[in-house]
Amino acid sequence: MSHYCASKAALDHFRADEEVAATKRMPLGFMTESEEVGELIVYLASDKARSVTGSTYAIDVGVALSGFNTFLNILHNRN
Numbered sequence: 001m002s003h004y005c006a007s008k009a010a011l012d013h014f015r016a017d018e019e020v021a022a023t024k025r026m027p028l029g030f031m032t033e034s035e036e037v038g039e040l041i042v043y044l045a046s047d048k049a050r051s052v053t054g055s056t057y058a059i060d061v062g063v064a065l066s067g068f069n070t071f072l073n074i075l076h077n078r079n
Contacts, residue, residue, distance in 0.1 A: 027062030
């Protein structure tokens with residue numbers, strides 16, 4: 001698992017207005033719901049994924065494509 005997750009859990013320590021501002025700055029404009037991560041885990045644990053090996057899944061609302069520093073800046077820049 002990644003050390004950082006672009007999820008609502010990452011914003012637990014933010015005030016409501018800071019969370020809204022950070023969410024708007026995410027590349028896709030929203031944060032990942034924990035259920036979305038759970039759905040991938042359920043799929044990967046199922047027989048439907050029996051041929052899936054050695055794969056990496058980025059459930060990060062586009063942070064990996066825009067650069068990891070973007071996510072860190074979003075979390076630390078509360079303007």
